[in-house]
Amino acid sequence: MKKNTYVQFENSFFEKIINNKRIEMIVLMKKKINISKIKDFLDIGTTNDTALKSSNIFCHMLNDIAIHKSISDQKIKNKRFELCLNKSITSNFSKKQINTFKSDLVISSATIEHVGNLNNQLKKIKNMISLSNKYLVISTPNRFFPIEVHTKLPFVHWLPKKIFRKLLILFRMKYFSKEKNLNLLDKKELNHILDTFSRNMSYKIYNIYFLGFVSNFLVICKMKSSKT
Numbered sequence: 708m709k710k711n712t713y714v715q716f717e718n719s720f721f722e723k724i725i726n727n728k729r730i731e732m733i734v735l736m737k738k739k740i741n742i743s744k745i746k747d748f749l750d751i752g753t754t755n756d757t758a759l760k761s762s763n764i765f766c767h768m769l770n771d772i773a774i775h776k777s778i779s780d781q782k783i784k785n786k787r788f789e790l791c792l793n794k795s796i797t798s799n800f801s802k803k804q805i806n807t808f809k810s811d812l813v814i815s816s817a818t819i820e821h822v823g824n825l826n827n828q829l830k831k832i833k834n835m836i837s838l839s840n841k842y843l844v845i846s847t848p849n850r851f852f853p854i855e856v857h858t859k860l861p862f863v864h865w866l867p868k869k870i871f872r873k874l875l876i877l878f879r880m881k882y883f884s885k886e887k888n889l890n891l892l893d894k895k896e897l898n899h900i901l902d903t904f905s906r907n908m909s910y911k912i913y914n915i916y917f918l919g920f921v922s923n924f925l926v927i928c929k930m931k932s933s934k935t
């Protein structure tokens with residue numbers, strides 16, 4: 708199995724900061740959602756490395772309150788963290804799959820920037836809506852935070868995306884230079900994606916700050932069919 712791209716940063720100071728921001732986001736989420744009404748939740752991610760604490764943190768902090776489901780390419784298990792691969796969440800789900808995975812709360816932590824182009828990002832949200840009874844929660848890093856959290860490079864990700872990707876190739880970061888692996892979003896782009904589904908849900912984007920800059924966005928969406 709290919710070693711996960713992020714493992715080398717797992718115990719670093721930088722990774723600890725990321726973990727703290729994710730804890731801050733889930734605390735905020737618990738304040739904004741009536742968790743007592745959530746009977747099950749579904750997590751959607753991009754890595755099959757279950758040992759990676761930073762990716763699992765949302766689910767670890769919810770396992771005590773609801774039945775945990777997750778999507779993978781092969782199977783579903785309760786009370787176990789099995790993240791899906793990109794091709795799962797951007798594929799077409801059958802009615803049987805939707806009925807199997809459908810949950811009160813659908814969470815996607817730091818995933819939407821890894822599913823590829825805008826079309827895939829839209830398809831991901833569409834699938835998440837079909838899988839949710841009540842809420843969607845989405846987190847993603849802010850493209851205009853001074854440090855790009857995946858490459859650890861300052862400012863170059865503020866350049867037009869085509870130029871940024873060419874520079875990553877020069878910096879020998881070919882994996883992240885590909886749109887299918889990294890497509891960062893700013894608030895305007897995130898709003899555009901979410902507005903596409905305004906008939907299905909209402910939403911609010913919360914800014915998460917670090918050193919005075921917006922480092923992450925936390926999106927909480929409520930299905931319009933939900934009365935909770």
